[in-house]
Amino acid sequence: MNAQKRLEILTRFRNNNPKPETELNFSSPFELLVAVTLSAQATDVSVNKATDKLFPVANTAQAIFDLGVDGLKEYIKTIGLYNNKAINVVKACEILLKEHQGQVPENREALEALPGVGRKTANVVLNTAFGWPTIAVDTHIDRVSNRTKFAMGKNVVEVEQKLLKVVPKEFKVDVHHWLILHGRYTCIARKPRCGSCIIEDLCEYKDKVYPDE
Template sequence: MKPLSRAEIVELFTRLRELNPHPTTELAYHSPYQLLVAVVLSAQSTDVGVNKATRKLFEVAPTPQAMLELGEEGLKRYISSIGFYNTKAKNIIALSRILVERYGGQVPHDREALEALPGVGRKSANVILNTVFGEPVIAVDTHVFRVSNRTGLAPGKDVREVERKLERRVPDEFKRDAHHWLILHGRYVCKARKPDCPHCVIRDLCRYPHKTPAGA
């Protein structure tokens, strides 16, 4: 597969920006801490399912200290509908304790510190650095990975390779919002099983050889 040219990449993101000038996460939150919790819960789960659980959870435990007071067993009652909730509850209580004891209850603006938190990997840290602190980093989830490979934007065998290529290939003017555009495009248009190619705004740029025809 021939990767997209720089001019094609500029055109791709220009079109996505025209459709959605101010993209953001679909996770519901009211503070950096709440986004962090939501991101941990979202691993291998849908944003819709996470939002349903956190809507009630954040009413009783909106801060790290309140989460510690709720406790692991109390937390499980709110997130039991989410996959791997036992492990996630353990991680959320542990990271809440670290935030209270080391960071005054605040989410640190530091990649190393974020990745050291239980349940927080590179992708999750990138989400926080981008969405909370405005850094032009790109979080590569399954949607970003799929779109990057299908289109020829940044083909790679694993998420780190795709991330490195995106960092090099995405023009600076688009980096701040790039992963939001790619996530949303993958979630609603370039879907895993049946991409909606006939309604894709970047269809003519895309290198995917198995485009779905109109009416399919």
């Protein structure tokens, strides 16, 4: 895909959704960190249902650490892999309290040192909480990038590096949200909704699907 076509795609995404936001509910960097950690292999909807009950009770590192693993489990037991996630979140809270005064560090290395926090989670926190031009690549973004041929790669790291290279600076902060929302609601895995896609004419996917097919 050439640069002119990419620019038009990004311009359409921006015109359609000038201020894209994550669908996870949060009101602080800490709440976002917890929500993103819980969202691994789970839907944002399921995470929001749990955190809508958790955060009014405990939304700081100290409060969740005080809940403990068993206490946290009671709030997140409807989320997949909740046992391991509870352990990781409480351990992460302990580290935040000991090393960062209970605050979420605006630092990739420090974030990735937290239990349950990998590169993707760190990218989401840096981008969404702190406004960094990072691009967190999940299965949706990987699919959209490869399917459209916007930024092709054999794995999520390759796709991330390609996106960082080809996306102009003015779009970098928001492109993560545009691509994930596009993959979640339009360019879905099994049967993409090409007939209602705002970039259908620019997409280079050869097997486009339309409602009457």
